[in-house]
Amino acid sequence: MATEVREQARTRDQLGAAWQVIVHNDPVNLMSYVTMVLQRVFGYPKEKAREHMLEVHQKGRSIVWSGEREKAELYVQQLHGFLLLATLERN
Amino acid sequence: MAVPNAVIVLGQLPEHLVWMLRQIPVAEELSSPDAEERLFPEPADDAELVDDWKMHVQPELMEAFRSARQVVESDLKRMVETEGTHTLEIPLNHADDWLSSLNQLRLAIASAHQLTDEELDREEAPEAQTPRDLAVLRVHFYGYLQHVILDAMGEG
Numbered sequence: 210m211a212t213e214v215r216e217q218a219r220t221r222d223q224l225g226a227a228w229q230v231i232v233h234n235d236p237v238n239l240m241s242y243v244t245m246v247l248q249r250v251f252g253y254p255k256e257k258a259r260e261h262m263l264e265v266h267q268k269g270r271s272i273v274w275s276g277e278r279e280k281a282e283l284y285v286q287q288l289h290g291f292l293l294l295a296t297l298e299r300n
Numbered sequence: 301m302a303v304p305n306a307v308i309v310l311g312q313l314p315e316h317l318v319w320m321l322r323q324i325p326v327a328e329e330l331s332s333p334d335a336e337e338r339l340f341p342e343p344a345d346d347a348e349l350v351d352d353w354k355m356h357v358q359p360e361l362m363e364a365f366r367s368a369r370q371v372v373e374s375d376l377k378r379m380v381e382t383e384g385t386h387t388l389e390i391p392l393n394h395a396d397d398w399l400s401s402l403n404q405l406r407l408a409i410a411s412a413h414q415l416t417d418e419e420l421d422r423e424e425a426p427e428a429q430t431p432r433d434l435a436v437l438r439v440h441f442y443g444y445l446q447h448v449i450l451d452a453m454g455e456g
Contacts (some may be wrong), residue, residue: 237420237439238407239456241450264317286357286360289341291337292404295343296341296342
């Protein structure tokens with residue numbers, strides 16, 4: 210039984226880190242708007258949201274969240290609802 | 301903290317700005333194929349997920365965007381004209397609908413007219429001498445309006 214529990218936990222961990230939510234740069238969305246959206250969707254403090262926004266602006270993309278596929282899909286849906294260019298990718 | 305019943309007042313609006321405001325929920329760029337591609341981007345490089353997304357998520361997003369534009373349209377109908385100029389009041393509790401509608405249209409214009417990064421980054425909007433200049437001018441004006449709303453929300 211103990212082995213089975215460990216196996217399940219390991220599988221959950223592997224699945225848990227398997228997906229990334231990525232926000233891509235676009236020249237239209239305002240920086241302050243992107244920061245606000247990241248705060249709202251992920252509950253990030255303003256400073257962290259701003260760091261991601263700047264990474265998007267400077268490097269073209271930022272991994273804003275990693276975890277389970279189902280949750281990643283939900284986050285991408287919310288980001289699309291705010292008209293941000295976002296995708297999910299397997300880690 | 302937002303003041304209950306607070307409004308953003310845009311006063312002394314001349315005709316050309318009134319025209320641009322009235323375009324927000326109904327502009328033809330909103331239904332261009334290029335705009336649709338940008339307003340409803342694919343969520344992943346995975347055909348099965350993309351098909352599922354188009355069937356289930358896209359209609360929800362479409363409805364949310366339409367609903368935001370309806371709120372903006374109703375606010376615009378309450379615009380008041382006095383001695384040749386107009387005054388528009390935007391209730392702060394409609395700010396999200398305005399931000400969404402302005403974003404929809406800015407993205408749609410940029411996609412439909414294939415505006416370049418340089419045009420979008422211009423410090424000053426151009427004189428509207430060509431349809432393309434007008435498109436750039438509109439993107440800048442709607443961006444300015446987004447800044448005004450974000451400032452009023454304390455997010456500027």
